[in-house]
Amino acid sequence: MFAGQGSGIMLATYDDPGNSTASQRLRPGTLRRILAYAKPHSRESVLLVLLTVLDSLIIVSTPLLLKEIIDVGILQKDTTVLTVISLVVAGLALLDAGLQLAQSWYSGRISQGVSYDLRVQAFTHVQRQPLAFFTRTQTGSLVSRLNTDVVGAQHALGTLLGSLSSVFTLVLVLGSMFYLSWLVSLVALVILPIFMIPGALVGRRLTRYSREQMQMNAEMGATIGERFNVAGAMLSKLFGRPSEEARLFAERAEKVRKVGITWMVLSRLTVIIMTLLAAVVTALVYGLGGAMVVDGTFQVGTLVALAALLARLYGPITQLSSIQGEAHTAMVSFDRIFELLDLKPLITERENATDLPAPDDGAAPEITFDGVSFRYPKASEVSLASLESNALPAGERAQESPEVLRDISFTAPSGKLTALVGPSGVGKTTATHLVSRLYDPSAGSVRIAGQDLRDVTLDSLRRTVGVVSQDAHLFHDTIRNNLEYARPGATEEELIEACRAAQIWDTISALPSGLDTVAGDRGYRLSGGEKQRLALARLLLKAPSIVVLDEATAHLDSESEAAVQRALKTALHGRTSVVIAHRLSTIREADQILVFDEGGIRERGTHEELLAAGGLYAELYHTQFARQAVNGSGPAPDGPAAEEERRPQEAAPQMMPGGMVFFDGSGPDDGGAPGGGAPGGGVWHTNGPGPGGR
Numbered sequence: 001m002f003a004g005q006g007s008g009i010m011l012a013t014y015d016d017p018g019n020s021t022a023s024q025r026l027r028p029g030t031l032r033r034i035l036a037y038a039k040p041h042s043r044e045s046v047l048l049v050l051l052t053v054l055d056s057l058i059i060v061s062t063p064l065l066l067k068e069i070i071d072v073g074i075l076q077k078d079t080t081v082l083t084v085i086s087l088v089v090a091g092l093a094l095l096d097a098g099l100q101l102a103q104s105w106y107s108g109r110i111s112q113g114v115s116y117d118l119r120v121q122a123f124t125h126v127q128r129q130p131l132a133f134f135t136r137t138q139t140g141s142l143v144s145r146l147n148t149d150v151v152g153a154q155h156a157l158g159t160l161l162g163s164l165s166s167v168f169t170l171v172l173v174l175g176s177m178f179y180l181s182w183l184v185s186l187v188a189l190v191i192l193p194i195f196m197i198p199g200a201l202v203g204r205r206l207t208r209y210s211r212e213q214m215q216m217n218a219e220m221g222a223t224i225g226e227r228f229n230v231a232g233a234m235l236s237k238l239f240g241r242p243s244e245e246a247r248l249f250a251e252r253a254e255k256v257r258k259v260g261i262t263w264m265v266l267s268r269l270t271v272i273i274m275t276l277l278a279a280v281v282t283a284l285v286y287g288l289g290g291a292m293v294v295d296g297t298f299q300v301g302t303l304v305a306l307a308a309l310l311a312r313l314y315g316p317i318t319q320l321s322s323i324q325g326e327a328h329t330a331m332v333s334f335d336r337i338f339e340l341l342d343l344k345p346l347i348t349e350r351e352n353a354t355d356l357p358a359p360d361d362g363a364a365p366e367i368t369f370d371g372v373s374f375r376y377p378k379a380s381e382v383s384l385a386s387l388e389s390n391a392l393p394a395g396e397r398a399q400e401s402p403e404v405l406r407d408i409s410f411t412a413p414s415g416k417l418t419a420l421v422g423p424s425g426v427g428k429t430t431a432t433h434l435v436s437r438l439y440d441p442s443a444g445s446v447r448i449a450g451q452d453l454r455d456v457t458l459d460s461l462r463r464t465v466g467v468v469s470q471d472a473h474l475f476h477d478t479i480r481n482n483l484e485y486a487r488p489g490a491t492e493e494e495l496i497e498a499c500r501a502a503q504i505w506d507t508i509s510a511l512p513s514g515l516d517t518v519a520g521d522r523g524y525r526l527s528g529g530e531k532q533r534l535a536l537a538r539l540l541l542k543a544p545s546i547v548v549l550d551e552a553t554a555h556l557d558s559e560s561e562a563a564v565q566r567a568l569k570t571a572l573h574g575r576t577s578v579v580i581a582h583r584l585s586t587i588r589e590a591d592q593i594l595v596f597d598e599g600g601i602r603e604r605g606t607h608e609e610l611l612a613a614g615g616l617y618a619e620l621y622h623t624q625f626a627r628q629a630v631n632g633s634g635p636a637p638d639g640p641a642a643e644e645e646r647r648p649q650e651a652a653p654q655m656m657p658g659g660m661v662f663f664d665g666s667g668p669d670d671g672g673a674p675g676g677g678a679p680g681g682g683v684w685h686t687n688g689p690g691p692g693g694r
């Protein structure tokens, strides 16, 4: 039955926008792959078949025994036969109940087992996807694919397996009917094909509506997930238009409603037509069979048995025809999961990949960028249109994105601090992504300890490189579990020591539940500074030999800022570090500063060297960093720039020459006044071309 539906198939391309709705047919090989998933459950399947055959035998034997009760027991007044056969029928009913229970158990085990395999495989596969996949994919759609579709597949598979007995029953019932009366059976059999027509007609449309329904449900779920997570809810509270949002949501829900109604009507339609036909045929059998009893062709017991068998015939037929719908649903669900499983991860481990040296194995390794160019991967390479809510048209999905890094070469020396500075959007974050191999360069190579990252094992790379992003993410879990994520099984002492070094222990120990305090969704219950220090504690527990850090640009009060700076010092000590630096204190401490501009490195050197050179860095410094020094950031300036740094600065935000550079010292202490005096709290943002005549 499935094979017929699985053939005539059309390949769903990943590049169709919203392709799941567009390509309503199944992709080739879906049935074969479903069977492959069922293969590990073959022992249970054999047992299920045996139970099913037994059950079918009982179902057929009961009407035949009823015939004996009537024809021999009642009509010939043989009470012994009457009693014995009645008891046998009752016993068989009891046995049948047991068999049905066992059937449910095995069909449940098989369908749940398959869905377990699918779910685990899909989760593992999604985990292996590159960051680019997650930047494009709507989380809600992904959740739905891993959840609703797997449940759909499992439910449909369960029903299909549970209905296995229908096939056996059908064959046995027909055989028995022919044994009793070929004429009556023939009449019933002639009408049988009519029963198959509605299922066949409706089946194809059901596939299309099932797929549409799943896609629309996923989109609706994605909207809910996006709007109602903490960040989304906050954004919509501050900027959102509730009535407009509700209208858009209602539009999506309306689509779900419409498709849902059509699907329900179509799937019920087959059952309704079957029931109608069954009633008509029963009437026919009673009419024809009754005339034959009157004629004396057979006794009334045979007519009753025929009618009882007929009832047992239409049950399985009805079930088999509705199974068409279930089979379609199962195929579509499986197909949507296979579509995800077929997406090849862009970043993979080579077969002969080697381990990087363990972090505690000698000095921290150096990082080398050798002629690195990079462009973000095409949408079609990294994600599925059906997982993106506003997917680009197929042509655009296959288009190359612009080059973000151009022929970059530098070495971050062992155990030293390399600071990346430059205007916004020039590729600093992108460059750090290449160090942790979130992406591979389009040309050139990134090496750690001389080894190309494409040749090292992903595990050893994760152990070697520790990353702290600006908005450090914390799971909605206890602080302890968030910390242990970096080092499972860390002792209480190790946790406390890391927190102390990250200057966060005083805050944690003052909480009523201490380390067992739940950090809240996205760590929302902690302040920005606390969150970043906790992220530093997590990094210290991981103890990587390379640290990639994106300094926080805002929301630190003076106390928090000073604490973060102290924590940073500990975290970076002895480690090869690459820091996207926003604070003067960090930049001054750097052994090497790389000034990024337009995807390349425009200048490099130490703070003093670059200042003396009087280029882009000096310009940025005069417009921005000097202000931080005056506002109290880090140690008092000395050296050639000292005099300059001590010059009083204007507190007001400014449009700076050569770019829209503005000062943002917005910490709670500032009272919102731009340029307010949090020590080290001043950060610089640039928007558009930076100073330096771009």
Ligand SMILES: Nc1ncnc2c1ncn2[C@@H]1O[C@H](COP(=O)(O)OP(=O)(O)OP(=O)(O)O)[C@@H](O)[C@H]1O
Pocket (backbone or CB within 6 Å): 132, 135, 376, 401, 404, 423, 424, 425, 426, 427, 428, 429, 430, 431
């Ligand atoms: N996932 C992505 N897909 C496509 N383009 C991206 C992606 N992430 C960043 N870009 C683009 O790459 C360019 C460099 O971005 P990047 O974040 O590396 O700059 P940056 O120097 O770190 O900026 P900032 O200081 O504002 O964080 C930008 O033009 C940005 O739009």
